[in-house]
Amino acid sequence: MSGYDVIQVGAPSSWTDPGGAPTAKRFVDKEIPTQFIGTSVNAAEPGAQSAFWHAHERLEELYVFLAGRGQMALDEDVIDVQAGTVVRVGQGVMRAWHALPDSPEPLRWLCVRSGGDTLADIGRDSRFDKERPRPW
């Protein structure tokens, strides 16, 4: 799959849910075909949080925070994140996130994922915990 593809996702300051939800997620790799690199652009209004925890069996994820202030939960740990924080998350680590209620702007980030094979061959490798409360 040589060649190249281009998509416009808008400046980070424009990332928002088209339906007005407090969190927004747009998968670049659902709109242009990629082999190995999965990427989503994400935003969360102050006070908003991930709907659930999740972990990946095979995929490594890299969160690149670009604006706002928030926290990530990583198994038993909670870390502060802001513009410029990059978090690599290995296999099996449960993760969740929220934007601080007093964040001066929405928390905005890229989430990159890849797993040593084509995304098509890896398929769905995530597990969820929709019951576990988040720690903030």
Added chain:
Amino acid sequence: MSGYDVIQVGAPSSWTDPGGAPTAKRFVDKEIPTQFIGTSVNAAEPGAQSAFWHAHERLEELYVFLAGRGQMALDEDVIDVQAGTVVRVGQGVMRAWHALPDSPEPLRWLCVRSGGDTLADIGRDSRFDKERPRPW
């Protein structure tokens, strides 16, 4: 390689070469260990360009532009890029970039790379053309 790692690279508006060069590149994956995802944070002052063209044999690259205005050359094509432009580049495609001389701010972007194996096993897979003039 489970667990997680955190690094602070600063907000995109702060990305600059510590030595004052017109272009800046910082490899996240040289500072924290990653398995599959290579990422660099990049900036180019208005008018600055890549030092050379390059292509990858195995790696797919994804350029996520975050600020400024510029162009990418992709083999024989030249495309405009700005905040929100995402470009996937497949294997073998020669690429170069520049920030427009009248860009209102430095061109800033993330470059993500991955290749269906660990980065360590892929090793150096790039070729360069340091003689080919860029098309702007």
